[in-house]
Amino acid sequence: MASLSSRSLATLATGWxxxxxxxxxxALADRIRLLVIDGRIPLGTRLxxxxxxxxxxxxxxxxxxxxxxxxxxxxxxxxxxxxxSVVRLPARAPDPGVTTTPEFLDLSKxxxxxxxxxxxxxxxxxxxxxxxxxxxxxxxxxLDILRQGLAxxxxxxxxxxxxxxxxxxxxxxxxxxHVARTLLGRGxxxxxxxxxxxxxxxxxxxxxGRLVPVSVSTEDGWDELAMEQAIQRTSxxxxxxxxxxxxxxxxxxxxxxxxRVIALAQRQGTTLVIxxxxxxxxxxxxxxxxxxxxxxxPVITIGSVGKSVWGGLRIGWIRADREIIQRIARMRFxxxxxxxxxxxxxxxxxxxxxxxILADRRIFLRxxxxxxxxxxxxxxxxxxxxxxxxxxxxxVNLGTPVSSQLALAARSEGVVIAAGPRxxxxxxxxxxxxxxxxxxxxDLERSVEALERAWAQISRHPVAVTGADLxxxx
Amino acid sequence: MASLSSRSLATLATGWxxxxxxxxxxALADRIRLLVIDGRIPLGTRLxxxxxxxxxxxxxxxxxxxxxxxxxxxxxxxxxxxxxSVVRLPARAPDPGVTTTPEFLDLSKxxxxxxxxxxxxxxxxxxxxxxxxxxxxxxxxxLDILRQGLAxxxxxxxxxxxxxxxxxxxxxxxxxxHVARTLLGRGxxxxxxxxxxxxxxxxxxxxxGRLVPVSVSTEDGWDELAMEQAIQRTSxxxxxxxxxxxxxxxxxxxxxxxxRVIALAQRQGTTLVIxxxxxxxxxxxxxxxxxxxxxxxPVITIGSVGKSVWGGLRIGWIRADREIIQRIARMRFxxxxxxxxxxxxxxxxxxxxxxxILADRRIFLRxxxxxxxxxxxxxxxxxxxxxxxxxxxxxVNLGTPVSSQLALAARSEGVVIAAGPRxxxxxxxxxxxxxxxxxxxxDLERSVEALERAWAQISRHPVAVTGADLxxxx
Numbered sequence: 001m002a003s004l005s006s007r008s009l010a011t012l013a014t015g016w017x018x019x020x021x022x023x024x025x026x027a028l029a030d031r032i033r034l035l036v037i038d039g040r041i042p043l044g045t046r047l048x049x050x051x052x053x054x055x056x057x058x059x060x061x062x063x064x065x066x067x068x069x070x071x072x073x074x075x076x077x078x079x080x081x082x083x084x085s086v087v088r089l090p091a092r093a094p095d096p097g098v099t100t101t102p103e104f105l106d107l108s109k110x111x112x113x114x115x116x117x118x119x120x121x122x123x124x125x126x127x128x129x130x131x132x133x134x135x136x137x138x139x140x141x142x143l144d145i146l147r148q149g150l151a152x153x154x155x156x157x158x159x160x161x162x163x164x165x166x167x168x169x170x171x172x173x174x175x176x177x178h179v180a181r182t183l184l185g186r187g188x189x190x191x192x193x194x195x196x197x198x199x200x201x202x203x204x205x206x207x208x209g210r211l212v213p214v215s216v217s218t219e220d221g222w223d224e225l226a227m228e229q230a231i232q233r234t235s236x237x238x239x240x241x242x243x244x245x246x247x248x249x250x251x252x253x254x255x256x257x258x259x260r261v262i263a264l265a266q267r268q269g270t271t272l273v274i275x276x277x278x279x280x281x282x283x284x285x286x287x288x289x290x291x292x293x294x295x296x297x298p299v300i301t302i303g304s305v306g307k308s309v310w311g312g313l314r315i316g317w318i319r320a321d322r323e324i325i326q327r328i329a330r331m332r333f334x335x336x337x338x339x340x341x342x343x344x345x346x347x348x349x350x351x352x353x354x355x356x357i358l359a360d361r362r363i364f365l366r367x368x369x370x371x372x373x374x375x376x377x378x379x380x381x382x383x384x385x386x387x388x389x390x391x392x393x394x395x396v397n398l399g400t401p402v403s404s405q406l407a408l409a410a411r412s413e414g415v416v417i418a419a420g421p422r423x424x425x426x427x428x429x430x431x432x433x434x435x436x437x438x439x440x441x442x443d444l445e446r447s448v449e450a451l452e453r454a455w456a457q458i459s460r461h462p463v464a465v466t467g468a469d470l471x472x473x474x
Numbered sequence: 475m476a477s478l479s480s481r482s483l484a485t486l487a488t489g490w491x492x493x494x495x496x497x498x499x500x501a502l503a504d505r506i507r508l509l510v511i512d513g514r515i516p517l518g519t520r521l522x523x524x525x526x527x528x529x530x531x532x533x534x535x536x537x538x539x540x541x542x543x544x545x546x547x548x549x550x551x552x553x554x555x556x557x558x559s560v561v562r563l564p565a566r567a568p569d570p571g572v573t574t575t576p577e578f579l580d581l582s583k584x585x586x587x588x589x590x591x592x593x594x595x596x597x598x599x600x601x602x603x604x605x606x607x608x609x610x611x612x613x614x615x616x617l618d619i620l621r622q623g624l625a626x627x628x629x630x631x632x633x634x635x636x637x638x639x640x641x642x643x644x645x646x647x648x649x650x651x652h653v654a655r656t657l658l659g660r661g662x663x664x665x666x667x668x669x670x671x672x673x674x675x676x677x678x679x680x681x682x683g684r685l686v687p688v689s690v691s692t693e694d695g696w697d698e699l700a701m702e703q704a705i706q707r708t709s710x711x712x713x714x715x716x717x718x719x720x721x722x723x724x725x726x727x728x729x730x731x732x733x734r735v736i737a738l739a740q741r742q743g744t745t746l747v748i749x750x751x752x753x754x755x756x757x758x759x760x761x762x763x764x765x766x767x768x769x770x771x772p773v774i775t776i777g778s779v780g781k782s783v784w785g786g787l788r789i790g791w792i793r794a795d796r797e798i799i800q801r802i803a804r805m806r807f808x809x810x811x812x813x814x815x816x817x818x819x820x821x822x823x824x825x826x827x828x829x830x831i832l833a834d835r836r837i838f839l840r841x842x843x844x845x846x847x848x849x850x851x852x853x854x855x856x857x858x859x860x861x862x863x864x865x866x867x868x869x870v871n872l873g874t875p876v877s878s879q880l881a882l883a884a885r886s887e888g889v890v891i892a893a894g895p896r897x898x899x900x901x902x903x904x905x906x907x908x909x910x911x912x913x914x915x916x917d918l919e920r921s922v923e924a925l926e927r928a929w930a931q932i933s934r935h936p937v938a939v940t941g942a943d944l945x946x947x948x
Contacts, residue, residue, distance in 0.1 A: 026496055089604045106610070114607030122600045122816065126593060130563040133588030134914075136580070137786030170644050170788075174810045181680075202808040206655075311611030312815035314644075334676040335809065336648045340817045341786035342596065440608075 006048035006056035025066035033076050036087050037119035047085040105447050107417040108473050110392040110436035114310035125345035132341050139338040140329040142168025146344045149351040159291040167325050168339045172277050172304035172316035180207035182328045191239035195423035197247050198473050213425050218386035218395050221251045235268040245278035245391030248434040262297035275302045280358040282390040283366045315347045368437040375448040392438035401430035409454035418473045480522035480530035499540035507550050510561050511593035521559040579921050581891040582947050584866040584910035588784035599819035606815050613812040614803040616642025620818045623825040633765040641799050642813045646751050646778035646790035654681035656802045665713035669897035671721050687899050692860035692869050695725045709742040719752035719865030722908040736771035749776045754832040756864040757840045789821045842911040849922040866912040875904035883928035892947045
């Protein structure tokens with residue numbers, strides 16, 4: 001268990017007494033609470049002993065004791081025999097309305113639990129909220145404060161961007177759908193990776209697109225020749241690509257390939273729709289790639305906090321030329337009238353800490369990736385999990401084309417998982433299974449156990465299962 | 475200015491001392507702050523004099539004085555010479571990111587400012603939020619707690635409803651778009667009112683619908699004969715109707731007509747999509763009509779808090795048969811992956827107070843409607859504003875077909891307003907102008923002055939202006 005020294009806590013809490021006029025113990029407790037909900041003190045950290053902290057802060061032990069007592073009473077600290085005072089979030093009586101299906105582990109969605117920093121950001125966003133009560137909320141573009149914050153981050157990453165090149169959307173999926181509906185006509189060709197994110201296929205098809213797949217494999221990455229030929233031969237209107245830690249393979253495009261794709265797109269009149277939802281989630285210490293659009297060319301970038309901060313916030317965005325943003329904005333009200341104000345303020349508040357959030361997520365994901373690799377090697381040695389460079393998922397080769405059958409068997413073992421063909425077109429990928437390693441590690445372990453049982457089951461009774469797997473996959 | 479007696483405040487604050495262990499002045503200030511942000515003490519109310527409140531609560535005057543002082547320091551009370559202590563919301567230094575176009579009054583959107591109760595609900599929702607961090611947020615249906623709350627309100631209003639007959643959406647517009655995309659095929663006919671809500675036209679057309687208009691007038695309401703004939707002759711797949719305080723005319727359908735429409739729809743195989751966004755906003759003391767679906771038949775109901783609580787929350791919903799909800803849910807991820815968790819929790823929190831919120835809104839709207847009627851009668855006597863039974867807008871007859879020209883002239887006078895034809899098909903309604911009376915009364919007054927100047931301007935220089943007015947209208 002991680003411990004926090006009294007010196008570190010004193011540093012984190014600098015100025016704790018200035019903020020308020022109430023008693024010292026209340027002010028101290030409040031500051032510690034804020035450090036917890038802002039994620040500055042990780043959950044599970046042991047606070048310093050009362051005596052030490054009192055000495056460090058030159059307070060009476062009674063004051064520190066009262067502060068810890070208040071944190072205990074309000075649920076922010078557990079006092080465990082032998083372990084001291086450990087920070088946590090209040091675990092109130094479970095809400096009767098919360099959906100709980102304890103019997104099912106949902107591996108169809110590659111998502112991480114929300115982070116405590118969302119709570120601190122929510123408190124601060126709530127303070128700003130009344131300033132926006134005079135606004136209608138019906139707004140195709142998004143709040144200036146968030147658009148500016150997102151633009152600044154692109155600029156910091158080497159891609160000069162102004163707020164009017166950003167549109168805030170209800171998650172990345174809306175962003176993809178808005179782009180597709182604005183730029184595609186019926187029957188227009190769209191280059192897509194195969195495998196790829198199935199709801200992008202759906203959005204592109206719903207807007208009239210005819211999909212042209214090119215292969216990405218865990219071993220060799222993009223089939224560069226096929227991609228070049230497909231762009232040259234079909235001159236697609238759009239190409240939807242995920243060059244950073246591609247979902248589901250985890251592969252990334254080389255800078256050379258990026259340049260080549262842009263040059264080809266330019267020549268053929270193809271607009272590149274670049275999904276950077278996974279950007280910043282590299283798991284081998286590699287630096288975050290600069291935005292794809294840095295190389296110039298006809299690029300529309302899709303971003304989201306759904307895979308980094310929390311999917312429950314539903315904030316995504318589009319970065320594109322001013323003129324394209326305006327075109328999409330003119331179409332948008334046909335589908336939705338804007339993005340919730342409060343969620344936008346929360347994300348704007350979190351942006352200054354975004355690099356740290358990503359760093360924490362990488363640590364969490366790296367540990368989980370390594371655990372999944374070890375578990376599969378041990379329990380399911382017939383499967384081949386490639387080394388995953390980044391992202392939230394492994395694209396596991398089962399060695400034999402039984403993915404749909406396995407997904408079905410897994411359901412009876414308490415695991416919902418999408419079969420490989422869900423990520424391809426026309427039923428391919430029966431030999432593959434996408435396994436997310438983004439869930440809490442206990443869930444990962446239980447999931448592998450369930451998959452092991454399902455595997456044993458289908459090995460005893462092999463049955464051909466094919467056809468549409470309509471799981472909603474994220 | 476409204477005053478609050480010390481007895482009333484003591485009642486509202488019952489138990490104020492129990493909740494906390496801190497000093498009395500802090501606990502009292504905190505309770506008053508909660509009453510303000512929950513909307514229990516309306517903004518602008520004068521608090522009781524310190525001496526009176528001290529006597530009522532059996533406290534020292536110093537304690538009450540310190541409590542008021544804290545409220546003043548945190549921006550919840552203004553102490554005005556001669557007016558005592560008046561509650562308000564903290565007006566912090568304006569955020570540099572807030573869009574402010576002080577020179578423009580936006581009458582293209584019929585919306586009301588957010589209510590303070592949203593703040594209290596946000597605080598409570600934030601407390602529940604960590605319980606949902608384990609959920610992915612990718613959820614086509616919505617949180618059980620909100621679905622159940624919405625179902626219960628239908629049940630209380632006489633329409634037994636279970637949670638699985640509700641889907642929560644990103645506002646009413648998404649709801650309309652989801653319904654349209656699920657139920658319409660290319661070229662299917664859709665009966666619509668004319669005039670009506672233009673973004674509904676767009677969503678229905680984008681899903682392939684061919685619109686069949688039937689007339690609604692401020693004088694006579696629905697053209698019943700035309701409606702019956704249109705349903706019988708064209709057997710539309712859908713009919714999109716707003717039977718409660720129809721936007722923009724403010725008219726409501728009689729119970730007889732509702733029954734007749736349902737019977738006809740049943741016979742012709744038409745599904746009725748009933749937009750009840752304005753339900754509960756009757757301005758003449760009339761009771762809220764029961765849900766349209768109470769009469770049975772093939773009805774899908776659309777609801778939203780965007781016109782009652784605040785558009786910035788972006789929460790709407792669909793009520794339909796379980797099976798239709800499931801069909802829409804299967805399509806939904808093509809377009810968006812769900813509704814923000816926090817906004818859902820906020821609305822779930824507000825639902826128990828929803829009747830009171832509506833009652834307060836009706837008072838506000840009634841006053842504004844009457845003020846607009848008086849202003850127009852005085853300043854623009856050539857225009858004819860009908861009596862408006864409910865809703866947020868008046869459909870004003872200009873007497874002459876110059877609405878587009880007027881809207882253009884209004885822009886140079888600092889007012890953005892949509893011309894009449896925006897609410898119809900094929901350029902009709904040049905004699906009409908939708909004027910919302912939902913904005914703060916000072917804005918209403920400034921708007922009428924600007925319209926008066928614009929009217930004078932076009933009366934001097936009449937020019938034919940026609941063609942598409944692409945204003946986004948809400």
